[in-house]
Amino acid sequence: MAFDANGLSNLDSEYPKAESARPFLKLFNEQKFRPRTAILTVDLRNKYKREGNIVGSNCVKLLGNSLYGKSIQKDRNTRNHLWNEVTFQTNYEKINDTQYLVETEIEEKEITAEDHSTKSTGVTPSHLGSFVLSHSKKIMNNFIHVINGFYQPEIYYTDTDSLYISSRNWDKLNRAGLVSENEYCKGKNDYGDGGIIFGLYLAPKVKYNIILTFDGVLKEKKTFKGYSNNKTSIEDYIQLASGHDVSNEFNKRWERSFTNGVAIPKDDDKQKKGFRSYLNLVKRKPPNSEGIMFPYSDKDEYSFDENYEFDDFDYIYI
Known part of the structure; x- marks a missing residue:
C-alpha cells in the first residue's frame, strides 16, 4: 500500500497540504502490518503532540488510520x-x-473448515481490531464514570472518541487526571475557552451546534452524515426534529470498479437522497420541564414500524 502526497492537498481537510506531508510519505510507504508499526505510530503521535507539531500529529494519525482502520466491521x-x-x-x-x-x-448456518464457499477478505487480524475497540471503550468509560454518566443524564451526545457534556463536569475530569492538551488518551476541549450554547443531537453523525467563541462570536458547527455541508441548513435539522422527512438533490459521486475503472458523472447528473424523521428510532422520551430526555424504562413503551408518523412536537425552539 503506497500513498501519494497529493492526496493530502484538500484545503478542507484536517490534514496538511501536500508539501508539508512529504517527509512522512517514506515512513508510510515502508510500513508493513506488524505490532511494531502500531507502537511506532503511537510513539510518534505522542512525540508530535507534546511538541505541538500539528502537521506531524495529523500525518501519523492518518498513517495509523490507513494501516489499522476498518479491521473490525459487521458481517454482511x-x-x-x-x-x-x-x-x-x-x-x-x-x-x-x-x-x-x-x-x-x-x-x-454453521461454517466449518471444509466449507470453501465462504472466503475471508479481511487483511488484518480481527483480534487486533477487537483489542482496539475494547480498549477505546475502556478509555471512554473512564470519563463517563467520573461524571457519573452511567446513572445520570450528563451526556448529551457521544461518538467513538468524544463526549458532549456540561462545562460543570470539566473540573471533575481535571481532578481525575483525565485532561491534557497534548497527552495521548486524555481529554481536551475542542472549543478552547468557548463552548456550545445550543445543541441539537438527532442521531449518530447528525447534530447541530451553535458555538460561542472565547471572543464572543457565534458560530455554527453542523454534522449530517450523507449530506454535503453546503447543502445542509438549520431548517433540515428542525424538520427532522419536528417529525418530518428531509430530502435534497446531490451531484452523483464518482464510481470505481475493477472492470470499468473510474466513471465520472456529468455535471448535471443528480441523485436524490432522503432522510426519514425516525432515522434513529427515538429511544428517549420528549424533554421534561428541565430539558432532560430520559430513556424509556421498557422496550414495550415504544413501538415503531416503517409507517410510523411522529407528531409535530413543539419543544424545538431556535
Whole structure:
C-alpha cells in the first residue's frame, strides 16, 4: 500500500497540504502490518503532540488510520440478485424497464473448515481490531464514570472518541487526571475557552451546534452524515426534529470498479437522497420541564414500524 502526497492537498481537510506531508510519505510507504508499526505510530503521535507539531500529529494519525482502520466491521448477511421480469415479485426495487434489484436474507448456518464457499477478505487480524475497540471503550468509560454518566443524564451526545457534556463536569475530569492538551488518551476541549450554547443531537453523525467563541462570536458547527455541508441548513435539522422527512438533490459521486475503472458523472447528473424523521428510532422520551430526555424504562413503551408518523412536537425552539 503506497500513498501519494497529493492526496493530502484538500484545503478542507484536517490534514496538511501536500508539501508539508512529504517527509512522512517514506515512513508510510515502508510500513508493513506488524505490532511494531502500531507502537511506532503511537510513539510518534505522542512525540508530535507534546511538541505541538500539528502537521506531524495529523500525518501519523492518518498513517495509523490507513494501516489499522476498518479491521473490525459487521458481517454482511444479505445477498443481492438481479432478476428479470418473469421472476419479479412486488415491492422490489425497479432498476429499469426489465430488471429489478432484490435483497434477501442469507440463511444462518454453521461454517466449518471444509466449507470453501465462504472466503475471508479481511487483511488484518480481527483480534487486533477487537483489542482496539475494547480498549477505546475502556478509555471512554473512564470519563463517563467520573461524571457519573452511567446513572445520570450528563451526556448529551457521544461518538467513538468524544463526549458532549456540561462545562460543570470539566473540573471533575481535571481532578481525575483525565485532561491534557497534548497527552495521548486524555481529554481536551475542542472549543478552547468557548463552548456550545445550543445543541441539537438527532442521531449518530447528525447534530447541530451553535458555538460561542472565547471572543464572543457565534458560530455554527453542523454534522449530517450523507449530506454535503453546503447543502445542509438549520431548517433540515428542525424538520427532522419536528417529525418530518428531509430530502435534497446531490451531484452523483464518482464510481470505481475493477472492470470499468473510474466513471465520472456529468455535471448535471443528480441523485436524490432522503432522510426519514425516525432515522434513529427515538429511544428517549420528549424533554421534561428541565430539558432532560430520559430513556424509556421498557422496550414495550415504544413501538415503531416503517409507517410510523411522529407528531409535530413543539419543544424545538431556535
